Amino acid sequence: MFGRKAAELVREEYRADADKINTYNEDLVSQVLEETREHYSYIRNIVSRVSEEPSGFAGAAPKDGAAVAIHHESILRNKRCLLAYANTRAEKVRALRWQLGAVLPENVSEKLSAAERDCFKAYDKLLGEYMGTGPDGIGIDLTVDMLPPKDPYIECQVLRDAGAMLLDDKVVHLVPHTRHFIKRAEAEPLIAQGILSHIES
Amino acid sequence: MDDFDLGGPSEQDDEADVASTSDGELLKRAWRDEKAAPEILPYQEELLERVKEQVEFQEELIQDSQSDPNLETIVTLYKLDVDRIKFLMRSYLRTRLEKIEKHAIHIAGGDSVKRLSPKELNYLEKFCDMLDQYMDRAVLSELPATYNKLLHQYESEGKEPDMVPRPDLDTFVFARAKEHLGLIELDERGDENPVTITEGELFIIRYRLIRGFLENGQVELV
Numbered sequence: 001m002f003g004r005k006a007a008e009l010v011r012e013e014y015r016a017d018a019d020k021i022n023t024y025n026e027d028l029v030s031q032v033l034e035e036t037r038e039h040y041s042y043i044r045n046i047v048s049r050v051s052e053e054p055s056g057f058a059g060a061a062p063k064d065g066a067a068v069a070i071h072h073e074s075i076l077r078n079k080r081c082l083l084a085y086a087n088t089r090a091e092k093v094r095a096l097r098w099q100l101g102a103v104l105p106e107n108v109s110e111k112l113s114a115a116e117r118d119c120f121k122a123y124d125k126l127l128g129e130y131m132g133t134g135p136d137g138i139g140i141d142l143t144v145d146m147l148p149p150k151d152p153y154i155e156c157q158v159l160r161d162a163g164a165m166l167l168d169d170k171v172v173h174l175v176p177h178t179r180h181f182i183k184r185a186e187a188e189p190l191i192a193q194g195i196l197s198h199i200e201s
Numbered sequence: 202m203d204d205f206d207l208g209g210p211s212e213q214d215d216e217a218d219v220a221s222t223s224d225g226e227l228l229k230r231a232w233r234d235e236k237a238a239p240e241i242l243p244y245q246e247e248l249l250e251r252v253k254e255q256v257e258f259q260e261e262l263i264q265d266s267q268s269d270p271n272l273e274t275i276v277t278l279y280k281l282d283v284d285r286i287k288f289l290m291r292s293y294l295r296t297r298l299e300k301i302e303k304h305a306i307h308i309a310g311g312d313s314v315k316r317l318s319p320k321e322l323n324y325l326e327k328f329c330d331m332l333d334q335y336m337d338r339a340v341l342s343e344l345p346a347t348y349n350k351l352l353h354q355y356e357s358e359g360k361e362p363d364m365v366p367r368p369d370l371d372t373f374v375f376a377r378a379k380e381h382l383g384l385i386e387l388d389e390r391g392d393e394n395p396v397t398i399t400e401g402e403l404f405i406i407r408y409r410l411i412r413g414f415l416e417n418g419q420v421e422l423v
Contacts, residue, residue: 033343040345076354079344083351083364086339090332094302115338122331130298130324138294138320145291149284184284 002039002074006032006081013088019099021092024113029082036078039071093120097127098143099192144185153181156196224252225286230421232293237375237422238415239408240368241300241308244318252290259283297321300368305329306352307367370409376420377403385410 009028016022046068050060093116096104102124109117133139158174165172167186174180179199182190190196231245263279266272301308301321305328308314317325333351341349348355352362381400387393387410398404403423414420 033340036344036348040348072355075345075348079340079348079354080364082340083336086336090335091302113339115335118338119331119335122334126324126327126331129327130320136320136323140291140294142291142295142298145284145288148292149281149288151281 002035002070003077003081005035006078009085010081013085018092019095021089021096021108021111023111024089024116026113029085032078032082036075036082039075039078043068043071043075089116090119094123096120097124101143101189101192102128144188146188149184151184154184154187155199156180156182156187156191157199158195159197160195162190162193162195224248224255225282225289228252228286228289228293232289232296234415234422235293235296239370239372239374241297241304241313241316242415243316244297244321246318249290249293252286256283256286256290298324301325302328304366304368305332306362306365310362310365370412371407373405374408374411375403375405375423376411376415377401377423378414378420380419382414382419 005028009025009032012022012025046064050057050064053059093112096108097120100108104120112120129136131137131139131141131143157179158176161176162174165174168183174195182196187196187198191198227248231248235242259279260283263276263283266276298321301317301324305325308317309325309329314322314325336351341351352364353360354363378398378400382398384395384397386395411420415422
């Protein structure tokens with residue numbers, strides 16, 4: 001069935017949770033690409049056969065025209081599906097930069113294709129430049145402060161030991177299971193990394 | 202705390218309604234409009250520069266008074282306010298980046314490109330390059346030559362791009378009229394009766410219809 005595999009590809013990504021990324025389905029992508037190339041070779045075969053006939057394109061049989069049209073539309077459809085798949089994945093890859101920071105954990109990184117991993121790196125560099133203090137940067141870190149502040153400090157519980165760190169210009173050691181009031185902007189990256197959990201009052 | 206002045210020089214503007222509003226309030230409005238509008242809006246360069254300066258000034262002030270125990274409560278309140286302003290600033294810039302990424306090709310190829318700050322423009326250009334490269338590698342380079350363009354479904358010679366994601370200008374938005382808008386035609390075909398919108402009225406409407414009013418500052422999005 002024409003276009004079935006491509007639709008499956010799109011459906012797979014569409015059904016996945018918006019904040020979760022599936023393993024890149026390299027197998028299915030290459031099958032769709034293979035199918036697309038087959039459609040193309042059908043078109044070329046028909047076109048070259050018709051052009052060699054004495055009556056030329058003007059006298060081509062309707063069935064040849066219909067076949068070319070269907071193969072052509074199938075290629076367009078596959079192309080759209082492939083691009084939609086790649087684009088949705090790229091959006092999720094960029095979202096990972098905001099959620100997890102500049103370095104991807106192994107268990108996430110292995111779900112991405114090589115092109116996606118490079119895309120992540122390039123995006124990280126671009127975003128870093130924009131938020132940085134260089135000539136192209138605005139000098140503001142946009143990845144903190146994701147929620148409107150209610151209080152400058154939030155209460156957090158330490159989930160795991162992460163060694164000594166600099167908080168509020170003081171070196172502190174966060175002991176697991178203790179609770180602290182920490183500056184929101186400093187706590188947010190730690191919450192994202194799973195070191196702290198925010199205790200809602 | 203709403204009309205708390207950030208401590209910067211008060212703005213002397215000709216228009217009375219601007220002079221009576223603090224930069225914090227203006228930023229909140231710009232942020233709300235940007236959040237609600239489907240397309241990117243003009244960058245509020247002067248406002249952002251002023252707010253940035255004021256935040257820096259305020260942070261210095263906080264730093265200087267932090268050691269004084271008598272000022273503790275006041276310092277906490279100041280901090281809270283600076284945090285709020287910083288959140289608005291970050292969220293405003295973040296929202297713009299989201300739109301730039303989502304509609305990169307559309308913005309780069311149209312009039313909206315004039316609405317970006319120079320740094321956003323630089324970001325957009327590099328982002329488009331990145332997207333091009335990625336799409337090429339992930340999909341397009343594997344397709345037959347006549348089908349391998351990102352912006353065209355099939356062949357590109359002398360044709361308008363037909364594969365560009367664009368913002369949906371027909372999406373519905375909540376808006377409030379800041380002044381009397383008069384009679385508004387609700388659709389192009391004339392099937393619906395036009396409505397009169399008066400000052401202060403809150404309504405839900407297709408974005409396209411109030412786009413011009415938003416640009417002139419006659420409505421605000423909520």
